[in-house]
Amino acid sequence: MTHPVRSILVATDLSARSDRAVDRALELGREWNADVHVVHAIERDAATTALDVRRVLPDPGAKASVGLPYGPAPKAITDTAREMAADLVVTGVARYNDLGDYLLGTAVDHVVRDAPCPVLVVKQRAHGPYQRLLVATDFSKGAKAALLGAAALFPEARLHLVHAYHVPFESRIKSEDVRAIARSEAQQKLDALLADLPEAVRSRIEPHLASGEPGVVLDEVAREVWPDLVVIGARGISGFVQATVGSVASSLLQRVAADTLVIKEG
Incomplete structure (x- = not known):
């Protein structure tokens, strides 16, 4: 191939x-x-x-x-x-x-x-092929395109798919029910994305769902899995600011020490 x-x-x-x-x-x-x-x-x-x-x-x-x-x-x-x-x-x-x-x-x-x-x-010295990819997603079309693009470029790599979801009113309402609903909605979106992916890609994905500010969540997952490549989807409208994960793109470039791949939709 x-x-x-x-x-x-x-x-x-x-x-x-x-x-x-x-x-x-x-x-x-x-x-x-x-x-x-x-x-x-x-x-x-x-x-x-x-x-x-x-x-x-x-x-x-x-x-x-x-x-x-x-x-x-x-x-x-x-x-x-x-x-x-x-x-x-x-x-x-x-x-x-x-x-x-x-x-x-x-x-x-x-x-x-x-x-x-x-x-x-x-950012880092090359010590071999990329093996662990951290892919940020907000379930948008651009983020999906970045995921599929990265999977095609590195067909042997493990794909750590990260989504940070928002818990509404969390600062004012300490409710387990509210948290559960927010997580359930994020999980449904993740399940829908996974179901729409080719099996060859889906089988390589390890999902990470967590509540919180996207940059913080991505940073935490990066420290956990030690990715050698971070993947960001960008719409290409005005650079990093318009990345599909919002300001997280510029945050990642500053906070994560791994190499970064930016893939524009279409």
């Missing part, structure tokens, strides 16, 4: 902090037998050459092509991804405390919004 990813674009600024993204992209290329294209955007007159880019690869002779597009990094990356019909864009991070601190600065929001394909933000 043909893997859905045949072409990977990975962005680098030639610094050591880009190494993790480049290493992961090359590993995925080997795992999926996909072409890897390493891109370094040149915004000013620079003497950067393809050889300079190859020097940052773990193996300068690695099977990968090199591109040196001109222009601001965000646009150069998304334009190149579109031109080469990339199936996945890979980028890295510098620090975790703010979205503006990502390797490409606030460009990550631009890349996620404008890339024609899923975007993988790499």
